[in-house]
Amino acid sequence: MSERRKPYPFHEIEPKWQQVWERDGSFHAPNPGNSAFDPGKPKFYILDMFPYPSGTGLHVGHPEGYTATDIVARYKRMCGFNVLHPMGWDAFGLPAEQYAIKSGQHPAITTGENIAKFKSQLKRIGFSYDWSREINTTDKGYFRWTQWIFLQIYHSWFNPETQRAEPISTYRGTDADNVRLAYVAEVPVNWCAELGTVLANEEVIEGRSEVGGFPVVRRPMRQWMLRITAFAERLLDELEGLDWPDSIKALQRNWIGRSQGAEVEFPIVGTAGTGIRVFTTRPDTLYGATYMVLAPENPLVDALTTGEQRDAVNSYRVEIGSKSDLERTELAKDKTGVSTGAFAINPVNEQRIPIWIADYVLMSYGTGAIMAVPAHDERDFEFAQKYALPIREVVADAPRARNGGEAPCSLPPLVCTTGEGFAVNSPLIDGLPSPAAKRQITEWLEERGLGRRMINYKLRDWLFSRQRYWGEPFPIVWRDGKHEALPESELPLEPPPLDDFKPTGTGEPPLAKAKDWIHYSEGAMRETNTMPQWAGSCWYYLRFCDPTNNQCFVGEEAERYWMGGPRPGGVDLYVGGTEHAVLHLLYARFWHKVLFDLGYLSKPEPFQRLVNQGIILGEDGQKMSKSRGNVVNPDDVIDEHGADAFRCYEMFMGPLEQMKPWSMNGVEGVSRFLARVWRLMMEENQAGKWVLSAAVAHAPAEKAQLKVLHATIKKVGEDIETLSFNTAISQMMILVNSLTIAPVRSLAALRTLLVLLNPFAPHVTSELWETLEQKFGSGTGDIAAQTWPSYDEQMLIEDEVTVVIQVNGKVRDKIIVPMDAPAQEVEKVALESAKVKEAIAGKTVRKVVVVPKKLVNVVAN
RNA sequence: GCCGAUGUGGCGAAAUGGCAGACGCAACGGACUUAAAAUCCGUUUCCGGUAACCCGGAGUGCGGGUUCGAGUCCCGCCAUCGGCACCA
Known part of the structure; x- marks a missing residue:
């Protein structure tokens, strides 16, 4: 990068504060039972859809939703909530295995490298995740419980009388294997010869594999199925109580059909x-x-x-x-x-x-x-x-x-x-x-x-087995042609070490190559299929509540606290892409209901409020792709403008849920805004060092500025609640523009501004807050420890208002009247207006509409 | 074909049924500077008029409607995007 002067020293500030947060564990959320836990606070669970850590690293689409949730998380902490805001890795899956086949490198190694890269990129953006809760679906401490949940499903059936999942022991029929929620069936599957595997319907697009685009044909095979169709009615009905976009509900209804x-x-x-x-x-x-x-x-x-x-x-x-x-x-x-x-x-x-x-x-x-x-x-x-x-x-x-x-x-x-x-x-x-x-x-x-x-x-049972290496093995053995469950004590069942991950090509899974491993005991062979990638993501939000528990998949107390509340869904806000509108969200809801029926969970639904962030397009308005060469890399943006500018720009682009094109000029504009905030308080001395500006002082803000300040407190708070981050930033720009004009910089106003801006631009606001503290010392600690400001309704009330005077709906004049001027008075003044008289000359006034504090409309013809 | 979303300046966008275009980008003009960058100030929907302060008209995809008043509500279209698609 050229030695162009940076608008403010974000390259020093940002790493500094990221280290402070890491050192102090600033965003750690203690669990009930922990000494640091404050039971007096309400909980708020804010979740991102966790990423698949691909080899290419983060692109600018990932941080869009992550920034949105981070703003809400920081805001809610300041509002006095215990905030659960975790991150993890959905790391089983085909790309790592495909790479392993090509390179011979074990998927565990590439997965580890990719995770390290993703994590460092996320940390550079300054997200306030509780990293002590990090989970990885390929850890045996995690997939042990994925396998355990599979066993619960296997050991259950759907009782049509109670309309609930129940332990198979309550089934009175003759053939339990016919009613289990996990069962084996000979079904026509989508066989992809190139990938050497079957694919789920949803992984086949127009007769070709979603991954790689290879031809797919139908072929009957023995497969594990999950009886999701038994829950169709409940999956449909219980959408009702969720705060999801109607379009997503419609997609699910449509899918259930x-x-x-x-x-x-x-x-x-x-x-x-x-x-x-x-x-x-x-x-x-x-x-x-x-x-x-x-x-x-x-x-x-x-x-x-x-x-x-x-x-x-x-x-x-x-x-x-x-x-x-x-x-x-x-x-x-x-x-x-x-x-x-x-x-x-x-x-x-x-x-x-x-x-x-x-x-x-x-x-x-x-x-x-x-x-x-x-x-x-x-x-x-x-x-x-x-x-x-x-x-x-x-x-x-x-x-x-x-x-x-x-x-x-x-x-x-x-x-x-x-x-x-x-x-x-x-x-x-x-x-x-x-x-x-x-x-x-x-x-x-x-x-x-x-x-x-x-x-x-229309909903079909879920084809749950894959002929792959890099997935959770089934905790199942076969004896005399019949399946039986492994005892829970044998979990986790780790995949065998293999050097050759290639598909066998016969449809037999790669695990069949591990001759010792598949031999379970005299007369019993292990199941060689593995679970689909969906399995790990079906319950990760539960594990985040209690990620290190090795007694059960989630502790009862932790689950009841974080997943509790008055609404049907446990997670308070879930943000991710529309691509998961149907499958992930339906599968997770299904597992959740099974576990709920079996008494392990406190609410029937996993996600109360769901929001989909829109896709970010390239500068050319096209979908970002390597072949188009329009991919924007967050690292480059942060190098040049800093993480705070990156975050704010992503939020300033437009409504969160909308598809929108990237613009480097736009980033610069937001960067200029942050630099103006910086210069509100800082100036360069003779030596070219940034020092606290002499204009900052204990002084009341002017009345006009106070009005803007309180309007901003109101708007930013409301806009964060509705995830309208673009307008929140606009309002803060208005406030900064207004403060910039003032010769004296009111300390109190500046502090309020910093708190409002902190969720959006945590680094620069932390630095400025600290600088103010060093000089003026309020003793209230770090900026993150501040409480969210409240606004004074009185401040927003105007003494006088401008009333628009229309004639036949067209603006002809404006008058300024006292706030509480009676309607008749306003009407009288309006009709005396010279411009109005001109406009109604030769006409008869038929009607006068007076909207207090807004306008007068004179209807004449 | 069915379901859903979207359509506003040169661009990203904003507007409880009440001044369309806040805020930002870009562009243009000015200040500062030897100069440039940065910064600050101003102009910028379109058309027409005026020496100028300004004045007039049109305008939120298209066509209707409701209303004193519609970007916003209702009806009918068009376009773009997303999902489903022989589901009986």
């Missing part, structure tokens, strides 16, 4: 016993069901298919099975299918209808089978047209007279209407509006045992 309807059973012609069960949201269109469709993978297909159709069906199933999801959904513009040759009976009208298979029906939703109502469903309509299947209208815009009989099925073309209306051609419900028709037909089905009301969810 509740839909209400009915399950209907269609008997199969020529077969006794069970028929085909389907789910429909439109039971009122049952008379319009003119054929049925099964998913190609539906196990019923084999039994149903007739001799003549067997070849066609088999070749269709092979064709579909070889397709990737991409080919099957994104690229499939045309619907395809074949007839099974079998028929079912429509239970309402006893009609024989053909049974087809088609890949537009998904095995994974509902029952993997549908009743097709081509007249009122676009997909069925398209299919029926293509294969010349009958179409029968059963919903119309207006009720029609009962005609006693059904209109014959039409052949295509006919229009398809998907909205609600009135039932027609449906003897049991003719003339009824759709909602009533649904109710009536469902009751009719229920009475005859042909169907029942039913709710379905």
